[in-house]
Amino acid sequence: MLTMWVTRVAALCAAAAALGGCATPALVDPRDPFEPANRAVFEFNEGLDRTVIKPVAQVYRAVLPQPVRTGVRNFYGNLWDPWIGVNNLLQGKVEWAMSDMFRFAVNTTFGLGGINDVATDMRLEKHNEDFGQTLGRWGIEPGPYLVLPVLGPSTVRDGVGLIADTFGYLPWRIPTWRKWNHYVAWRNSLTALGFVSLRATLLDAESVVEEAALDKYSFVRDAYLQRRRSLIYDGEPPPEPAPEHGGNTALPDDLATEPSRAVAPAWAARAAPADDTGGGRAPGAFAPGALQLVDPRIPANYVAVLAAAGRPHDERKEARK
Amino acid sequence: MMVRICAALLAATLAAPVAAQHIGKDTAPDVLVKRVADEVLDIVRKDKEIQAGDRAKTIALVEEKVLPHFNFTRMTALAMGINWRKASPEQQKLLVTEFRTLLVRTYSTALTNYRDQTIEYKPLRAQPQDTDVTVRSQVRQAGAEPIAIDYSLEKTDAGWKVYDVSVGGVSLVTTYRDTFAQEVRKAGVDGLIKTLGEKNRQLHSTS
Numbered sequence: 001m002l003t004m005w006v007t008r009v010a011a012l013c014a015a016a017a018a019l020g021g022c023a024t025p026a027l028v029d030p031r032d033p034f035e036p037a038n039r040a041v042f043e044f045n046e047g048l049d050r051t052v053i054k055p056v057a058q059v060y061r062a063v064l065p066q067p068v069r070t071g072v073r074n075f076y077g078n079l080w081d082p083w084i085g086v087n088n089l090l091q092g093k094v095e096w097a098m099s100d101m102f103r104f105a106v107n108t109t110f111g112l113g114g115i116n117d118v119a120t121d122m123r124l125e126k127h128n129e130d131f132g133q134t135l136g137r138w139g140i141e142p143g144p145y146l147v148l149p150v151l152g153p154s155t156v157r158d159g160v161g162l163i164a165d166t167f168g169y170l171p172w173r174i175p176t177w178r179k180w181n182h183y184v185a186w187r188n189s190l191t192a193l194g195f196v197s198l199r200a201t202l203l204d205a206e207s208v209v210e211e212a213a214l215d216k217y218s219f220v221r222d223a224y225l226q227r228r229r230s231l232i233y234d235g236e237p238p239p240e241p242a243p244e245h246g247g248n249t250a251l252p253d254d255l256a257t258e259p260s261r262a263v264a265p266a267w268a269a270r271a272a273p274a275d276d277t278g279g280g281r282a283p284g285a286f287a288p289g290a291l292q293l294v295d296p297r298i299p300a301n302y303v304a305v306l307a308a309a310g311r312p313h314d315e316r317k318e319a320r321k
Numbered sequence: 322m323m324v325r326i327c328a329a330l331l332a333a334t335l336a337a338p339v340a341a342q343h344i345g346k347d348t349a350p351d352v353l354v355k356r357v358a359d360e361v362l363d364i365v366r367k368d369k370e371i372q373a374g375d376r377a378k379t380i381a382l383v384e385e386k387v388l389p390h391f392n393f394t395r396m397t398a399l400a401m402g403i404n405w406r407k408a409s410p411e412q413q414k415l416l417v418t419e420f421r422t423l424l425v426r427t428y429s430t431a432l433t434n435y436r437d438q439t440i441e442y443k444p445l446r447a448q449p450q451d452t453d454v455t456v457r458s459q460v461r462q463a464g465a466e467p468i469a470i471d472y473s474l475e476k477t478d479a480g481w482k483v484y485d486v487s488v489g490g491v492s493l494v495t496t497y498r499d500t501f502a503q504e505v506r507k508a509g510v511d512g513l514i515k516t517l518g519e520k521n522r523q524l525h526s527t528s
Contacts, residue, residue: 029499073465077465125466125467126465126466126467127466128466204434205434207430207434208427208430208431208434211423211426211427211430211524212423212424212427213500214497214500214504214516214517214520215500215503215504218499218500218503219496219497219500221499222495222496222498222499222500223491223496226487226490226491226492226495226496227489227490227491229490230469230489230490230491231490235469235489235490237490
């Protein structure tokens, strides 16, 4: 698979070079400069999933009844909530951070160690935050797309975030709590069960992806990058000109011939010309003046902005009254 | 992460239904989306055969209730991006047909996976004269953050039509855009049509 791909790229490069064009930029997706290596890891992950992880998840689902599986999922979700709160705090979302801490307190006590998600019933909505998102909120670019062994899709920024996340994840804090004899076994078992639980919840969704994707690798990549961008903006990202990687045809001459584009990072791709959203109306229309970087920054009045936008935290306020 | 995306996609496809006979062409976009979704999910909730994975029945339901409210030509053109103009009218027609088949099938699969998630709709933020709006909804589920499902609609002479659905911030059209570009680059527009056709036939034989 990989060899085929490399051969194909090589052939295409040669052809492009022969035509006197700039070979690499036409073929390399600027967001994914390590595509050959990523594809190899992706194939490895797929194989591992097919032979080990998925069968285990299927057994897990077949053996345990739904309420037990929900309890396990809630338990793990609860362990993440303090770290989610810390990240909301780092992003300046104080009210959300308080809500996350309150969720953890309520679920750990009344929810019997997190098995019951009573906080959601109290309209304390669960949030989705991690350190990669915090870095994104601080204006740090994702950098090249990466497929990590076992863990799957990521980017340079999100990979760094992931390292920080392991520090914030409670089971990985066990060793620092106390040095008892079996802590490594406990920690690893907890992590493994969490992984299987997560995989089991995906069994249905997976069939949809399998059916939808023409090329699963690029489907997953494009979905991941969009999803991360959406998460950084908490579901309301500013409109983004859709990057067109169809080749030089999409580029004005000055950009297409610029040598540095071969290694252009993700933000360059975003600044690259895009097809207008009205494909039928004006395909390929390109207005250089319309290009702008759309990276997140923390607005000073973030809470006020959220309030004005009628975000969920308003609903929580309502609920508390 | 992969997990979250998959879950989001599933929820997305689940919640995407749109249509019903009593919907006129003057129906407001948010009302339209809500009515169609409610109607379809109500049927799925009651129909044991669909829940058990009766594919033909699910596809028939989607064809009847949901499809009339989608503009597949616009969806295909958006997913093709700049390559749309490179396709001849015949090729465009084939592309729309194959893409439509693929989406219907995928959507039907998601629908058979639907269980009792609740869907909430957010107030529509649009001016009366707008011809392009986004209807926002959220699928709520215990123990996980809600998943946003947004429908992009445009006003046509035949009423409001959906031209993109995004789940958890992942746009259906955008997600196909790179794959389509990649296929066209490899083997031209005909290559893409062929790949789509093969995918559809392969799905057909395994169902």
